[in-house]
Amino acid sequence: MKAAIQIQLLSQAEKLCQQRHARMTPQRLEVLRLMIKQNNAISAYELLDLLRKSEPQAKPPTIYRALDFLMEQGFIHRVESTNSFMLCHDFTDPSHTSAFFICDRCGHVTEKTAENIRNILQKMAAKASFTMSYNVVETHGVCPQCR
Secondary structure (H helix, E strand, C coil): CCHHHHHHHHHHHHHHHHHHCCCCCHHHHHHHHHHHHCCCCECHHHHHHHHCCCCCCCCHHHHHHHHHHHHHCCCEEEEHHHCEEEECCCCCCCCCCEEEEEECCCCCEEEEECHHHHHHHHHHHHHCCCCCCCCCEEEEECCCCCC
């Protein structure tokens, strides 16, 4: 990702945190910066290794607290089936529903907005008298580059 876009995303995240009265610490901002630089989903421990280049004292709880905050703010997503994390393509709507397409050969993860799926899940939840708080849609297969 180009440097100008990275700066723009970091600035946007900081503004959103100010509007939401959420505390974007320098460490959380650094983890987000590292996430923005990734072209794919990354594990917490891979991210911790990258963070240790600028913060050698960083420990696993450090990275997990930052990741939890960034997920709460809707800046990143957790890819459940691969236990990894990726940058969200839509910072402004933290409650949007995404579908993740995960290549079983190369591991690449693509995020697509899935509002129709959300509507279907909400209708199903209502019929079951269930209150939905979070949903994850993941599909495994083979990406075009690996076909």
